[in-house]
Amino acid sequence: MRKHLTLMAACAAIIGAAAFTAGTLNAEAKAAKDPPKVQTAQVTVTADGYEPSTLNLKKDVRAKITFTRKVDSECASEVVFPDYKVRKKLPLNKPVVVEFTPKAGTFKFTCGMGMYKGKLVVK
Numbered sequence: 509m510r511k512h513l514t515l516m517a518a519c520a521a522i523i524g525a526a527a528f529t530a531g532t533l534n535a536e537a538k539a540a541k542d543p544p545k546v547q548t549a550q551v552t553v554t555a556d557g558y559e560p561s562t563l564n565l566k567k568d569v570r571a572k573i574t575f576t577r578k579v580d581s582e583c584a585s586e587v588v589f590p591d592y593k594v595r596k597k598l599p600l601n602k603p604v605v606v607e608f609t610p611k612a613g614t615f616k617f618t619c620g621m622g623m624y625k626g627k628l629v630v631k
């Protein structure tokens with residue numbers, strides 16, 4: 509019985525060590541492939557539209573843009589980035605993060621019906 513327990517403990521130790529090694533390797537591979545560089549921006553949606561309405565971003569760097577809608581308008585309740593196939597609901601007064609990696613160029617973003625307009629300038 510005692511011998512059996514010792515064997516089980518040894519097995520658990522080996523499995524644990526293997527899992528730890530695999531986890532470390534995965535984390536390293538991911539960091540090398542996908543550097544943790546991120547750019548952020550904040551946009552408020554008011555009765556006048558997006559503030560600011562032009563965002564300057566760096567190309568090929570993951571962007572996290574936080575939208576907060578402060579106007580009670582059905583029209584503003586969605587934001588769309590057609591070039592990046594992003595469409596997000598914007599609940600009133602609740603920050604929503606839109607995430608994508610921009611390419612160089614100028615792109616528009618709009619409300620669900622295309623009435624509010626904003627611009628991304630990516631260099």
Ligand SMILES: [Cu+2]
Pocket residue numbers: 582583584619620621622623624
């Ligand atoms: Cu609209």
